[in-house]
Amino acid sequence: MWQEAIRRKRYLLDRAGAPGVWDKTGAHGQARGIRNKSQDGLYESYYCMSQQHPLIVFLLLIVMGACLALLTVFFASGLNIEDHVAFVITVPTALAIFLTVFVLVCIESIFKKLLHLFSLLIWACLVAMGYLFMFSGGIVCPWDQVSFFLFIVFVVYTMLPFSMRDAIIASVVTSASHTVVLIVCLSAKTSSMEPMVWQILANIIIFLCGNMAGAYHKHLMELALRQTYLDTCNCIKAPIKLEFEKQQQERLLLSLLPAHIARVMKAEIIQRLKGPNFGQMENTNNFHNLYVQRHTNVSILYADIVGFTRLASDCSPGELVHMLNELFGKFDQIAKENECMRIKILGDCYYCVSGLPDSLPNHAKNCVKMGLDMCEAIKKVRDATGVDINMRVGVHSGNVLCGVIGLQKWQYDVWSHDVTLANHMEAGGVPGRVHITSVTLEHLNGAYKVEDGNGQDRDPYLKEHGVITYLVINPKVERRSPQYHRPRLNGAKMRASVRMTRYLESWGAAKPFANLHHRDSMTNENGHITTAGVPMGQYHFQRRSERTKSQKKRFEEELNERIIRTFDGINAQKQWLKSEDIQRISLFFHNKTLEKEYRATTLPAFKYYVTCACLIFFCIFVVQILVLPKTVVLGISFGMAFLILCVILFVCFIGHFMQCSKSASTSWLWLLRSSVIIANKPWPRITLTMTTTTLILIMAVFNMFFLEENMISVVPAYNSSNETYHLLNGQYIILTDKNNFYLPYLIYSCILGLISCSVFLRINYELKMVIMLTAVVVYNIIILQTHSSLLDEYSTFLYRTEILDRPGVLKDLKTMGSISLFIFFVTLLVLARQNEYYCRLDFLWKNKFKKECEEIETMENLNRVLLENVLPAHVAEHFLARNWKNEDLYHQSYDLVCVMFASIPDFKEFYTESDVNKEGLECLRLLNEIIADFDELLSKPKFSGVEKIKTIGSTYMAATGLNTASGPEQYMHIGTMVEFAFALVGKLDLINKHSFNDFKLRVGINHGPVIAGVIGAQKPQYDIWGNTVNVASRMDSTGVLGKIQVTEETSHILLALGYMCSCRGIINVKGKGDLQTYFVHTEMTRSLSQGNVMP
Helix, strand or coil, rough: CCCHHHHHHHHHHHHCCCCCCHHHHHHHHHHHHCHHHHHHHHHHHHHHHHHHHHHHHHHHHHHHHHHHHHHHHHHHCCCCCHHHHHHHHHHHHHHHHHHEEEEEEEHHHHHHHHHHHHHHHHHHHHHHHHHHHHCCCCCEEEECCCHHHHHHHHHHHHCCCHHHHHHHHHHHHHHHHHHHHHHHHHHHHHHCCCCHHHHHHHHHHHHHHHHHHHHHHHHHHHHHHHHHHHHHHHHHHHHHHHHHHHHHHHHHHHCCCCCCHHHHHHHHHHHHHCCCCCCCCCCCEECCCCCCEEEEEEEEEEEEEHEEEEEECCCCCCHHHHHHHHHHHHHHHHHHCCCEEEEEEEEEEEEEEEEECCCCCCCCHHHHHHHHHHHHHHHHHHHHHCCCCCEEEEEEEEEEEEEECCCCCCEEEEECCHHHHHHHHHHCCCCCCCEEHHHHHHHHCCCCCEECHHHHHHHHHHHHHCCCCEEEEEEHHHHHCCCCCCCCCCCCCHHHHHHHHHHHCCCCCCCCCCCCCCCCCCCCCCCCCEEEEEEEEHHHHHHHHHHHCCCCCHHHHHEEEEEEHHHHHHHHHHHHHCCCEEECCCCCCCCCCHHHHCCCCCCCCCCHHHHHHHHHHHHHHHHHHHCCCHHHHHHHHHHHHHHHHHHHHHHHHHHHHHHHCCCCHHHHHHHHHHHHHHHHHHHHHHHHHHHHHHHHHHHHHHHHHHHHHHHHHECCCCCCCCCCEEECCCCEEEECCCCCCHHHHHHHHHHHHEEECCCCCCCCCHHHHHHHHHHHHHHHHHHHHHHCCCCCCHHHHHHCCCCCCCCCHHHHHHHHHHHHHHHHHHHHHHHHHHHHHHHHHHHHHHHHHHHHHHHHHHHHHHHHHHHHHCCCCCHHHHCCCCCCCCCCCEEEEEEEEEEEECCHHHHHHHHHCCCCCCHHHHHHHHHHHHHHHHHHCCHHHHHHCEEEEECCCCCCEEEEEEEEEECCCCCHHHHHHHHHHHHHHHHHHHHHHCCCCCCCCCCEEEEEEEEEEEECCCCCEEEEEEEEHHHHHHHCCCCCCCCCEEEEEHHHHHHHHHCEEEEEEEECCCCCCEEEEEECCCCCCHHHHCCCCCC
C-alpha cells in the first residue's frame, strides 16, 4: 500500500531538488514549464517588470553619478569653459534628462504604462551621449568612446527590460553605428588606413565580446527569473494543496471517527509516517494503543429493515448498492436532524447513539424521534412502491464504551451491556414500531404516549433479564386520517427492486467520497436538485459542471492574487530591507544550516562559466595582438596563460565527455572524480574561479610592463622617410610607422577582464566584489601612478596643436580610463548582487517547497492510510483515481468469494462492568490486543489476499477473492482463508498463554457469489452482501468452539486442495433450513503443492 506513495514522494523530492536555475539544461527545461497563458501573462506583465524596475533605477543612478563625476573632474581640472562648450552643454543636459526619467520611473503607475518607452528613451539618450562625447573635447581617434559604447551594449542586455531579440538588435545597432561612424570620419582625414584598420578590428572584437557576455548574462538571468517564478508559484500552490490535503484528511478522518478520537489517532499516524518504521504500528509497553472512552447517559438505537433480505435476493448489484446507499443516506440525514451519531451498518441493520461525544439531556427523546422518523420514511417507501418492507426499532438508555479497536479497517463502535440490551430490544420489537425499555421511558419525561411492549414474549434475552418494554405511539399516526393513502408509482409490472430504486433516487442521497477530488472549489456546495420527487440527476450534473468551471476560475484568480502579493514581498527592491531569512548587506541566510547547505549546493553549469571566461580571455588576446607590438613576452605570457586555462577547461569538461563516452578507460576515473568534485564542492570551484579570473585580469595589463619606453616618439614635420601622415585641424603631424595606439586598448582589456568576473553567476558575490575591487584599485594605481607619465606623453603627443594644448575630460585617457573602470565596477557589482539575491531566493523557495512537499506527502499518505482503513486497496485506488465519476456508486459483483466469520463467544462471559476493570475498559483492552494481533497477520505476504471487512463485537469478519482474477487457480484463495483461520487460532492460543485465559475461536467459512460496494456519504463503509455472507455468518453462529465449520460445497474444494474435513451432519440453520456441514481439521495444515486444484 505504500509503494505508490513512495513513488510520489520521490517525484516531489526530485522536483524540489531539480537542476538549479543556473544550470543551462535544467533551467531551460524548467523555464519552458510556464505554459498557462494567464500565468505567462502574469509573469510578463508583473513579475518581469517588478524585477527590472530596480535595475533601471540602478542604471539611472550609475549614469547620473557618472555625469556628476565628469562635471566634478572638469571644473576641478581648471579647463576653459569656452573651449569645451559642447561638454558643458551635453553633460548637464544629459543629467537633467536622466533625472527626469528617474523621477518618472519611481512613480509606479507611470512606469507600468511606459516601461518599454523608458527603455528605448534611456538607450537612445545613452547612444546620443556617446556620439556627443566622441565629437567634443578634442580630436576623433579610432579608440574614441569604445568603453562608453561597450557599457551601452552591456547594459542593454543586463539592465534594460528588452527581449533577447530586441536587445541583440539594439546592441548590434549600437556597435555597428560606432564602427561605421568612425570609419567614415577617419577615412576622410587619414592618408594611410592600416593603423586605423587594426584599431577598428580591435573595436569590433571588443564589441563582439561585450555582446557575447551580455547575451550570456541575459539568457541565464531570464532563465533564473522564470525558474524563480516557477518555484515561487510552486511554493504558493503547495500551501493551497497542503490546505486541501488537510481538509480532505479531516473529512476522511471525521467520516470514520468522532473528532475527539480522530485528533489522537491522527497524531499517532503522522508520527508513524514520519518515523523510521514507515508504515508499521508502534508498540508501547507491549500493548497496542487503546482508543476507547466511557460515556454515561446515552441512548442507543438499533433498527432493522424487515423484509429487506427477501428484496435483496431479487436485486442486481447496482440496485442493491443504490438502495442501501439511499436508505442509509436518508437515515444519516434523520440522525443528523435528531442529534444522533451513526455507529455502524451491519448488513441491513443500522444503529446509532445520541449523547456522543458530548452529553445531551434529551438523548432519549432524540433516539425515539429518530426511530419514529425512520419508520415513517420506510412507510412512505412501502406506500409509494408497494414493496413489503418495514422498520423494527429498539431503543435503550444507559452507558457505553466507545472508540476504535484493532489496527486496520477502523470502525467506530460501542460496547456495553446496555448496547447488547438495545440490540435485543430491536430483535424483540414489532415491525413499524419503536420498542423502548423502562429506563428510556423514564428519560422521556412523558414526551410520548406508550403502550406495553411485551418484549419478553419475543426475545429470550429480555425475558431472562426481566426487562420491561414499551411501544411508542407515533403522534403522526394518531393525527392521520384513516383514508390517507400516498399514491403509488405506476409500475405494477416492474420488479420490486426496480420500483424501490426509482423511488429512492428521488431522495438524492450523497455519494461516498463525492468530494474526494474537489480540489478546485474554494467553497463547498453539495446536494442534488429535485422537484416533486422526480430525480434531476442530469440537470444537477450540468449545473455542477458549470459551477465547477466557475470555481476553477475563482481559484485561478485567487491564486494569481496570492502570487502578486508574494511577489510584492520578494521584489528585488526588498533585498535592501530587513528580511526574516536573508541579511540585508551580506545576503547571508540568518539560518546557519541553510547557509551551509546553500554553499554546498552542486553547480553543474560551472564548466560553462569557465568556458565563457576563456572566450573573454581569447578576445583580450586578439585585441592585444592587433594593437600591441608582437614581442616574445607577449607570445610567451599569453601562451602560458592559455595553457593553464586549457587545463582548467579540460578538468571541468572531462567528466562530461567520459559520461558521454561508453569506451572510457577505468584508468581515467580520477579525472571523472575531479570533475564531480568541482561540480559538487564549493572550495574547488572557488579556487578555480579565483585562478581563472586572476589570470585574465593579470593578462589584461601584464604586457604593459614589458613595452619599450621609446615606443612613442614625435617626429618633426619635415621628416619624410617611413612616415605616416595624419590630417589634424588642417595641419599634418607625422608619426612613426610603429603601432603607437595600444594604451586605450589596454584599458579596454582591463574592462573586459572585469566583465569576465561577472560570468561566474553562481559564485558568491562577495568573492567577486573582492576580486573586482582589488583589480580596479591595481588598475587605477597603474593608470594614475606607475604609468601616468606614459599616458601623459601620449596625450601631449595627440594635442601638439595651437587650437587645444590639452585634451578635454572626455578625451583624457587617465580620467576616462579611471571613470570607466569605476562605472563598470559598480555596474558589475550591482548585477552580481542581483544574481546572488536571486540565487539565494531560488534556493530558499526550493528549500521551502521541499519541506512543504514532505508535509504534503505525509498528508497524502495519511489520507491513503485512512482510505485504505475503510476500503480494500484496489477499491481505494478506484476512489483515488482522477477519472472516476463521483455520480456513480462503487459496486462490484463476484462469482467466487470466500467469507469467514471468527468469533470468541467466551468473551461475552469474560466481559464484565465493575470498578475493578474500569467498567469494562480493561476487558476491551484485551479484546483490542486480540483484534490487533489478528490484524498484524494481514501484513504477512501469504495473507496479502485476505481482506478484513469489519469486526462485530468480538467477531472478526474477513474475505478472500475480492481482488483475485479468475483462472485455473481461482479456488486457491479458499485455502488461503483456511490458513488464515488456522493462524487466528494460533494467535489466540498465544494470547491465552500470556493473559491466562482460555478463549476458544469459533469459525464459520462459506464461499460463493457476493456483491461488494461502498455506501454512506457521512461515514463511507465498504461491505459485502449476499446469501454467501449470510450462510458464512450462520456457519459461525451454529458452530462449535475450537472448530472451523464449512458448508458441504466448501468442504469439497478444501478436500481437493489437500485439507481434511469431517462431516458434522445435518443442522438447522435459521432462514436456510437444514444444511449438512463439515469441520476442517485444525490439527494439520497443508502444503499447497500437495493438493489438487479444482478444475
